[in-house]
Amino acid sequence: MPYTVSTPVFEGPFDLLLQLITREQVDLWEVSLSAIVDGYVATLESIQAGLDLETATEFLLIAAVLLEIKTRRLLPGPDDVELDEELALWEERDLLLARLLECKTFKDAAGALTRMMDNAGRSYARTAGLEERFAGLAPDPLEGVTAERLRDALQLALTPRPRPRVDLDHVAPVRVSVADAVAELVEELPRVGRITFGRLTAALGERLEVIVRFLAVLELCKQGRLEIEQAGNFADLHLRWIGGGGDGGAGPDLALEEYAG
Amino acid sequence: MASESQRAIEAILMVADHPIEAGLLAQVLEVSPSRVEELCAELRASYEADDRGFSIVRVAGGYRYQSHPDLAPYVERFVLEGRHARLSAAALETLAIVAYKQPISRAQVSAIRGVSADGVLRTLEQRGYVAEVGRDPGPGQAVLYGTTGALLERLGLDSLAQLPPLGQFVPGPEVVEALERGLRADAAARPGGSADPAAGGDALSAGPLDDSDG
């Protein structure tokens, strides 16, 4: 099966899916389940450097929908499927379809803009401005400008633009990457030795930040640098640093207090 | 022979550094704006008839001189650095979304593209093609973005109304079908499931597509 997702111009999950379905002309459901998963994983890895959490979750969501649709197909009979679930599935699917169509629409619109720019770009505008003999006529543009206003303008130019207030939208992009969180944990955890996940994330306001921490914890666990224990379902996770860096046994309580403070 | 008004328009546009609105030319010439439009059209035609290396065009709501597209190779040799840098595919898609859906928030752009739009929007803002045009009145007061006159100039358009209607780009039935096929859960095999293959049509009309050229 000529099936590859390692295209150089990849632009996010919708783009990938569009390519898979339209450009590649494959019937997604003829492709093996593992090929889809491998494809996503390979893509995720290839763009890891610039991957933000939002894109990653979008990938997961789409992968999940695809896998669910696919499993449905593999499972026998409708009897064991709740009607609500069935409807929810169709809803998901329709939503995905609508979003794909929207994405495709703007891709094509972008193509039209490109052609317009290419055409317009062959002409260059005259921007010469006033000849010297008229320069004296123009009203003084510094009218009303004081030295103080000049200073204020500089302050403004030198100050980083204010971040827009938090978009309450739940999809508001939070700019924390898993890699950053891993780096933070590698610095923090050897110091504290043991800590519960609840405590580790107590100070974080955004749910996404907590999720990023969680992904980072899983990553470190996978790397064998961290042990996770959980007493029971929904109990807090106990984390213990076991690899590299600080000595996890020496005075963890003291360090923990320090962290909590 | 050129009329006094035509000559005055030529002289004024020659010293302008941005497109000049017909209204301002009309004020200076003491004629009506529609007369200015006629005069500019006549000038344009006469340059064309004389096979000049330049033209008068109407972009971003005003008139300006520009070089004839034929002569781009010479002009580009002269400007060397190639002023018209190309935008990335991501930037163009984002630009298309902002152009057709403005005013639009960052989060809404991200939602349509499925990837964060922060970096791309910043680039477009730096290029001067996109600017903050207001705040969402709702909670959070998200910054709303729109396109600028500089974008119109770059596209060679007089106004946003000249953008081709978005409906023109809505994928045709073959694509919709291909996408539907791709996403089909084979529910047809199961009685009781919503097996209607036309369900995708609902999705289309219920989707956030908007034909308005905003």
Add this chain to the structure above:
Amino acid sequence: MASESQRAIEAILMVADHPIEAGLLAQVLEVSPSRVEELCAELRASYEADDRGFSIVRVAGGYRYQSHPDLAPYVERFVLEGRHARLSAAALETLAIVAYKQPISRAQVSAIRGVSADGVLRTLEQRGYVAEVGRDPGPGQAVLYGTTGALLERLGLDSLAQLPPLGQFVPGPEVVEALERGLRADAAARPGGSADPAAGGDALSAGPLDDSDG
């Protein structure tokens, strides 16, 4: 009918913002400098025969288009009624950066502002508030800009040392926003200021040559 070389000269001079030497035109057109001089003389004669509102003239060792002296009254009215009245917020920021950080190169100004400063610097230079004050000794020998005596005079200062010192602290976002709003309001108050969201970019930085990244 105009020859290809004539058309190319027309196109190049139309987009140039300073006089272009015959030698440079000759190089681009791959003809001799004396041929360029002939071609320019022919163009000039044909504009005169057609009674155009502009002409090609030779100034400062190069050729350029300029408005016909006959039409000076119209150009003067255009200048007086036009939108050259006040500096945009972008221009003011650029001027402030040059004033406080001089000598400074164009690229450094752009880096601080986050957008190309070319057009704004050219305007400030034309107004006589900013001038070339030297060359960077490093590779590339970038032109370095500084402010002029005319600016000091205009601000009522004896020397640059009298510029108000910068605050010790970086203002908080509310202050910055308030300042920004203030500056925007000023910019919007200019005649011809763009209330249209489609033309939301600031007039100066939204110039059509803004695509040059430097």
